[in-house]
Amino acid sequence: MNNLDFLMAGVGGQGTILASNILAEVGLQLGYDVKKAEVHGMAQRGGEVDSHVRWGSKVYSPLVEENNVDYLVGFEMLEAARFPQYLKEGAVSLVNDYRINPPLVNLGKAQYPSKKEIESLLLSRADKVIWVEGTGIAKELGNPAMVGVVMLGALSNLVGGDKEAWLEVIGQMVPPKFVDLNKEAFLEGRKVTG
Amino acid sequence: MKKLMTGNEAFAYGAYLAGVRVGAAYPGTPSSEIMDNFSRYPGVFAEWSPNEKVSLDVAIGAAYAGTRAMSSMKHVGLNVASDSLFYAVYTGVKGGLVIICADDPHMHSSQNEQDNRNYAKFAKCPMLEPSDSEEAKQFVGIALDLSEKFETPVIVRSVTRLSHSSTPVEHSDATPPPPPEEPPLYERNAQRYVMVPANARRRHPIVEDRLKKIAEYAETMPINFIEPGDDQLGIISAGVNYHYAKEVFPNATFLKLGMVYPLPEKLIREFADRVKTIVIVEELDPFLEEQLKLMGIEARGKDIFPMLGEFSPTLVRNCAVKAGLIPTPEAPPEIKTDLERPIRPPMLCPGCGHRALFHVLRENGVLVTGDIGCYTLGAAPPLAAMHTTGCMGASIGVAHGIDKGNVKDDVVAVLGDSTFLHSGIHPLIDVLYNQGTSTTIISDNSATAMTGFQEHPGTGKTIKKDETALVDPEKLVRGIGFEKVDVCDPYDIDQMEKILKDHLQSDMPSVIIARHPCVLNAKEKHTPPEVDPELCINCGICLDIGCSPLIQEEEHVRVDALLCNGCGLCVKVCPQEAIIEK
């Protein structure tokens, strides 16, 4: 059984934590030992949120280690750009093609890095950077908050596991009213990497 | 069946399984979800207390009555509850009493990173430290057994990385033992429970003797154990740090301590005899290291690992390499980049009522002594309208002191509704009693928002969302004796400003209740306004309210409709009337 380390990075309110809960649960269903760690910072909305998920035959630390992450899932471009040092060589980065300005950028006091700069920074470790129109796809389906499930869809092709296993966990973990829509979002995400 | 649970969910589950029937807590990151989860189990009583001291007293009372009880809090909560902890150690308890206390190394959301293991030693109270959710579940039961066996409260220590990490837990259909059929009679024993000096003097030797006995018992507790490996290196660790150390030193011999106070000295000596070098992996203070050194056992620890901040496998590995404990691992070349990646500091939500209040305070140049809650973010630029923040409830006393210190500035204290009921009432009494003239603003959003929207006595709902008596802050402060009291919605910024000015000019001690529900909790949302590009002169004045949907572009400002809450504050502050309500 391969060990797989995931790092998910986003902005508060984007649903990073729900997505990492689903990812952890899928790992458990697939028979892995699983641990997950996250910090919800001080603000309810708008701060950085990162979540560590580890699948393995035996996992000790809930925190991933620098140089060891297999998949970096960025829910927001700049958030992804904070973690290249966590990637192992040959890792894959999946990044939502979406930008939320930090306050200093809004105030014109700092620059938001360009997509190209972010990509080349991640490529200093990663083999591939896959851009996903996550928020775009989710918005089109009617709710930008489903971006997490879209990203999971894109990720699921790469890490394997039966599609049905993923769908089942999603069915259990999203609010009952939104199950069908979320499943659809997941399948749309799959098409990106499929 | 294995189920993923956070440490906090597991604490609650463990408490339920172990037959805890009374739980009391005041929320505080990273501990809040313990009581929330516990309250959902059948057959238990759970409450949000107004503060941690009250919560501990409630749990102590239940334990005196012979019922298993739990109080949970964040690390600084134990500062508030410490007076009660100390007496409860002296009186001891009848039913098991467990205090679950969560430290926050790195201060992810705290004002300090005190190491609460020191309380175990200080208060002479045993302390357990689980390392994952399965242990969190089990250790609550073990703590309660220990508590009843030795008639003492027991602290179970958590940290952010345990409370908020999810790991698999064995989950079954097991149910707790049934409650007694007949309610037992309370055992009246004043000598034991009335801590006047004469009685307390009799209790102190019992406390000292008890600690010795628990230390002996610790030698036999399976939660303290040696994991044989290569005896060249012996690692001593506890809690989540144990797992980081397992990643970094997979072959070493380990002593894993489930109980960090008092320590099993014989077991430690046995371990010391066996291994060549002892290295202690512990976050924050050299708590274990000092005890080992007092035993005369040579050990390394803080010469290798830092005393500040939070550990991680990365940090433990880097320190271990530097100290020559492990060879340098093969790693990809370090990433060198000077790419600017602006930070994303925590901010008030779009639409937050606190923002309107701070806008008015800043516009009036007032000195603001602050407190702890979402509204502390009023200190962040560009609002930058709060000038002190220490601990919960400090704002009012500090403002009164500044007032008596006679500065030129107008000073007001700002605190939230939950904070007011936690520890704002007594300082307010002080202002009145000691002839202060300061103004206190209760920024009342009808929730304990910062820690996850918990109910409190001012919301009129219990932890289970049942209707209950509502403690109205206005009636309360009038009842104390304040005569100058006004209530205002801060979104009415003209009215808010008028009231503020009136209170500042007045020599009477006064209170303003600035009331606007937390929009996130109330799920309040309106249509976002739009900027008319013809009217906007790009002056940037609206940006000073620090609301993230407002974006300055080349020609004019834009409102990001996806992030905007439609509260309309920017509409009010734009001098060009260029932001148009839709």
Ligand SMILES: Cc1ncc(C[n+]2csc(CCOP(=O)(O)OP(=O)(O)O)c2C)c(N)n1
């Ligand atoms: C002694 C202590 N207990 C708990 C906390 C955690 N805590 C920080 S702010 C806060 C309450 C905030 O509620 P409120 O005053 O209503 O302000 P809001 O966040 O709703 O704006 C809590 C519980 C703390 N910092 N110190």
Ligand code: SF4
């Ligand atoms: S959670 Fe509520 S009180 Fe806290 S910043 Fe957001 S809107 Fe304001």
Ligand code: SF4
């Ligand atoms: S209306 Fe203006 S102030 Fe209110 S949330 Fe939207 S951008 Fe912020």
